Amino acid sequence: MSDKKFLILVVGPTAVGKTDLCLNLAKKFKTEIISCDSRQFYREMNLGTAKPSPEELQEVKHHLINSLSVEEEFDVRKFEKDALRILDSIFVKSKIAIMTGGSGLYADAVTKGLDEIPDVDPDIRQEIIKEFEAKGLEWLQSELSKVDPEYFDQVDKQNPQRLMRALEVYRGTGLKFSSFRVKKIATRSFQIIKIGLDRDRQELYDRIDLRMDLMIAAGLFDEADALFGKRHLNALQTVGYTEIFDFLEGKYDRTEAIRLLKRNSRRYAKRQMTWFRRDEEIRWFHPDQKKEITAWIETQIG
Numbered sequence: 330m331s332d333k334k335f336l337i338l339v340v341g342p343t344a345v346g347k348t349d350l351c352l353n354l355a356k357k358f359k360t361e362i363i364s365c366d367s368r369q370f371y372r373e374m375n376l377g378t379a380k381p382s383p384e385e386l387q388e389v390k391h392h393l394i395n396s397l398s399v400e401e402e403f404d405v406r407k408f409e410k411d412a413l414r415i416l417d418s419i420f421v422k423s424k425i426a427i428m429t430g431g432s433g434l435y436a437d438a439v440t441k442g443l444d445e446i447p448d449v450d451p452d453i454r455q456e457i458i459k460e461f462e463a464k465g466l467e468w469l470q471s472e473l474s475k476v477d478p479e480y481f482d483q484v485d486k487q488n489p490q491r492l493m494r495a496l497e498v499y500r501g502t503g504l505k506f507s508s509f510r511v512k513k514i515a516t517r518s519f520q521i522i523k524i525g526l527d528r529d530r531q532e533l534y535d536r537i538d539l540r541m542d543l544m545i546a547a548g549l550f551d552e553a554d555a556l557f558g559k560r561h562l563n564a565l566q567t568v569g570y571t572e573i574f575d576f577l578e579g580k581y582d583r584t585e586a587i588r589l590l591k592r593n594s595r596r597y598a599k600r601q602m603t604w605f606r607r608d609e610e611i612r613w614f615h616p617d618q619k620k621e622i623t624a625w626i627e628t629q630i631g
Contacts, residue, residue, distance in 0.1 A: 332424075333424065333519075333520055333630075333631075334420045334424050334425075334426075334441070334518065334519035334520070335424060335425050335426070335519060335520050335521070335629070336416065336425075336427075336428060336440070336519050336520070336521050336522070336631050337354060337358075337425060337426070337427045337428070337518075337522045337524065337626060338365075338427075338428050338429070338436060338439075338440060338521060338522065338523045338524065339351050339427065339428070339429040339524045339525075339526065340429070340430070340431065340433070340523070340524070340526070340605050340611065341431065341525055341526035341527060341601070341602075341605065341616075342380070342431060342527075342533060342598035342599075342601040342602050343379065343431050343540075343594060343597060343598050343601065344533065344537045344539065344540045344594075344598070345526045345527065345528055345533060345536075345598075345616060346485055346528075346550055346616030347430070347431070347574070347616075348379075348381050348385065348429075348430045349616070350369075350526065350616055350619060350622065351389075351427050351429045352381075352385060352388060352389055352618055353496070353623075354622075354623070354626070355389040355427055355493055356388070356389065356564055357623060358423070358425045358427075358568070358626075359417050359423060360419060360422075360423040360425045360426055361389065361390040361391070361392065361423075361426060361427070361582060362389055362390070362391045362392065362427045362428070362429060363391075363392045363393055363412055363415055363419075363426065363427070363428040363429075364391060364393045364394045364428075364429065364430050364578070365393075365408070365412070365428050365429065365430035365432055365435040365436045365438075365439065366378070366429075366431055366432050366435075367405075367408070367430070367432040367434075367435050368432075368564075368569075369393075369394050369430070370394070370396050370397045370403065370564075370571075371393075371395075371396055371397050371398065371399045371564050372394055372395045372396075372397065372557075373398065373399050373554065373556060373559075373595065374399065374552075374556075374564065374565070374570070376544045376547050376549045376552045377544065377552065377553065377567075377569030377570050377610070378569070379540065379544075380394055380395070381394070392412075392415045393408075393411065393415070396507055397564075399556070399559055399562050399564040400548065400559070400562065403564075405434055405435055405438050405443065406438070406443060408435050408438060408439075409438040409439060409442070409443055412438070412439045415441065416439075416519065420519065422435055424630075425630065426519075427430050431601050433604035434607060440521050440523070441512075441514050442513070442515025443512060443515075443516060444509050444512070444513070445508050445509065446498060446506070447498065447502055447509070447598050448509060449497045449498055449500070449501030449502070450501055453497050453500050453501050454493065454497045454579065457493050457496055457497050457500070458493065461489060461493060466487070466489060466492075469489055469492045469496070470486055470492065472496055473492050473495055473496050473499075476496070476499045476505065477495055477499060477505040477506050477507055479505065479507040480495050480505065480506045480507040480510070481495075481511030483507075485550045485600055487596070487600075488614060489566060490563055490566060494506070507567060509628045512584070520629075521610075522626055522629045522630070523608065523610045523611040523612065523625075524611065524612055524613075524614060524622060524625075525605055525611040525612065525613045525614070526614060526616045527602070527612075527613055527614075527615065528615060528616065533598060534595050534598075536596055537591065537594045537598060538552070538591050538595075540594075541587070541590050541591050541594060544569075545587065545590075549569070549573070550573055550576075550583075553570050553573035553574060553577070554573075554577060556570065557574060557577050558582075560574045568589065568590075568593045568594055569594065569596045572586050572589040572590045572593060573586055573590070575589075590611075612625060
């Protein structure tokens with residue numbers, strides 16, 4: 330029997346059907362699942378992050394779901410270390426592990442490694458945060474586009490955390506953030522099988538809208554209300570919460586908040602697909618092709 334180890338990575342946009350497939354694969358290959366969805370780490374964020382249900386979490390062991398409080402500092406570099414440590418523990422018991430989520434940067438951290446980007450004086454970050462809070466997202470976009478147009482072309486322009494990180498590196502080092510992104514692929518002790526899930530665009534968007542309706546019916550507005558006092562925290566700067574925080578601040582009514590929740594979730598899905606489509610190692614399937622996916626995995630592991 331081969332002593333090779335395999336990580337099956339399942340990616341795709343929000344609401345595409347990753348959870349159902351991964352539960353099936355984990356049972357088939359008698360293994361465990363690591364979440365690389367950066368929004369599912371936080372215990373307080375349940376409805377807005379579409380975590381697996383308590384029943385699904387009981388069916389198969391999951392790692393890094395509900396592992397943090399929104400008040401804890403956590404970043405992709407810490408995630409890389411944690412995920413690799415967990416993979417080592419899974420590979421003691423099984424030659425296959427599964428990782429899934431919609432956060433492309435976190436998936437890449439494990440499968441490709443991270444570039445060495447220097448730490449910067451925390452005062453610089455605080456200064457940028459204050460400027461962002463005073464001047465808004467458009468100011469942040471404009472500043473980064475001027476100092477690092479290469480990175481600005483690639484980054485998620487709606488994600489203030491990524492924009493601020495790039496700007497603080499520039500201000501702290503005098504060098505462009507893009508200059509540190511050398512894309513040297515890390516060597517891993519396991520082989521990686523990448524599976525992408527996709528649906529017809531309208532089918533996906535209908536599923537996103539329905540999921541949002543179900544989240545709202547389950548109490549998403551109440552969950553966001555309970556977190557309103559912590560809305561400044563990094564973990565809560567995300568689709569599904571910021572729209573309700575703005576509603577609670579009186580910026581628009583509930584009907585408009587729901588419209589924005591759905592629109593921004595669809596836009597988030599589009600950005601996810603843009604990220605994943607750049608990776609030529611991903612083999613794409615429709616989520617209903619469970620037999621074909623399993624058969625393809627079996628050809629890869631031998």
